[in-house]
Amino acid sequence: MRKSAVIALSAFGLTLLIAGLFFTPIMQHARNRTWDQIIWVVSKVFRIPDSSPSQSTEEQLKRLTLENIRLTSELADYARLRDQLAAPAFDSMHKISAHVISRPIDTLQAQYVINKGIADGIGTGNVVVVHGSALLGFVSQLSLHSAIVQTVFHPDTSITVETVTKDSEIPPAQGLLISLFQTSLSMETIPRDAEISPGQNIVTTSNGQQIPYGIVVGAVSSVRKPENEAYQKAAIELPYAIDSVKAVTVLAPK
Structure with missing residues (x-):
């Protein structure tokens, strides 16, 4: 086998090995962290507002959900009162x-x-x-x-x-x-x-x-x-x- 072919096969194998490492849980976590950092830097440079739901937004959504349940209950209660x-x-x-x-x-x-x-x-x-x-x-x-x-x-x-x-x-x-x-x-x-x-x-x-x-x-x-x-x-x-x-x-x- 020619020396150039051996080098090409070795390079291809190394590429597959590196790609496989990126799909392991550890590398996937590292990749996600890196991607988050890139997004954070880009958003700061270009002043893009954060689109991820904040804790206060989640709490507000929970409150609204509970309020909807309460109002639904009150509506049924009102119907009973009106009937009685x-x-x-x-x-x-x-x-x-x-x-x-x-x-x-x-x-x-x-x-x-x-x-x-x-x-x-x-x-x-x-x-x-x-x-x-x-x-x-x-x-x-x-x-x-x-x-x-x-x-x-x-x-x-x-x-x-x-x-x-x-x-x-x-x-x-x-x-x-x-x-x-x-x-x-x-x-x-x-x-x-x-x-x-x-x-x-x-x-x-x-x-x-x-x-x-x-x-x-x-x-x-x-x-x-x-x-x-x-x-x-x-x-x-x-x-x-x-x-x-x-x-x-x-x-x-x-």
């Missing part, structure tokens, strides 16, 4: 919208605090509803700018109610709504011969000025007819989740 503040169909009552500002840690207390009180025209015993016409409870205590709402799960609950019948010839079944163990509702003292079945809606019967007729209480989930008893009983389900209530409407007599 729907105008009830009780024109004879003065309607006062309020927000729940406190709820008990112990759910068995069955009391909520709302942000309206005496100054807003609320009185003791006023009916409190959600979704416009679903019974939540009654105002039990008052201060100038807040009130305590005693929900239907309170042990003192005792409300006369009746079923809603589709057939005008069938009289509604009437009974007394009470709270059982502050966790469920029962319609008691229903006459044994009264027609009542699961799925029927239950509404309040008027007791005069405080409770108007037709406030929705819930629906019958099951019926029990104990033997040798003059009355039957029905379990009642609410039309809303009581632990998710955030907005209410107080019905005060005009």
Whole structure:
């Protein structure tokens, strides 16, 4: 082999070796550092602004992302509030919208605090509803700018109610709504011969000025007819989740 050919092959091999070294992790890191230095020098000489995201930019992006999540949550919350503040169909009552500002840690207390009180025209015993016409409870205590709402799960609950019948010839079944163990509702003292079945809606019967007729209480989930008893009983389900209530409407007599 000629001497020139040997020199050429040696030079080619050396070139491949050097190129291979540049693709090793160590040389790649060195190459990146060198390239960064070249870019830094060129940007300083020609006064080119740094286009890489700074820490403050990244923090701002993170804040904006979190803010977007918060606003999305608030939008959903607003939709729930708007739904729960729907105008009830009780024109004879003065309607006062309020927000729940406190709820008990112990759910068995069955009391909520709302942000309206005496100054807003609320009185003791006023009916409190959600979704416009679903019974939540009654105002039990008052201060100038807040009130305590005693929900239907309170042990003192005792409300006369009746079923809603589709057939005008069938009289509604009437009974007394009470709270059982502050966790469920029962319609008691229903006459044994009264027609009542699961799925029927239950509404309040008027007791005069405080409770108007037709406030929705819930629906019958099951019926029990104990033997040798003059009355039957029905379990009642609410039309809303009581632990998710955030907005209410107080019905005060005009």
